[in-house]
């Protein structure tokens with residue numbers, strides 16, 4: 286498995302990416318909304334996803350937001 290195969294596999298994983306916020310865990314800090322406004326927005330007191338399918342242009346920032354969430358409330362599925 287060389288670098289090229291790894292690159293192809295990575296692209297395939299990114300297709301059909303979905304994100305969700307666990308409202309029971311989210312503290313409403315707003316960090317994800319700042320980092321990836323294409324996908325996350327603030328609801329009444331917690332963040333929520335604006336789109337069920339993460340657009341290709343937002344997959345990187347969506348992953349960064351999930352990693353940055355202080356309480357790990359963001360789930361990403363592919």
Ligand code: SF4
Pocket residue numbers: 306310311312313314315316317318331332353354355356357358359
């Ligand atoms: S970064 Fe995490 S805790 Fe903060 S608003 Fe987003 S999902 Fe909620």
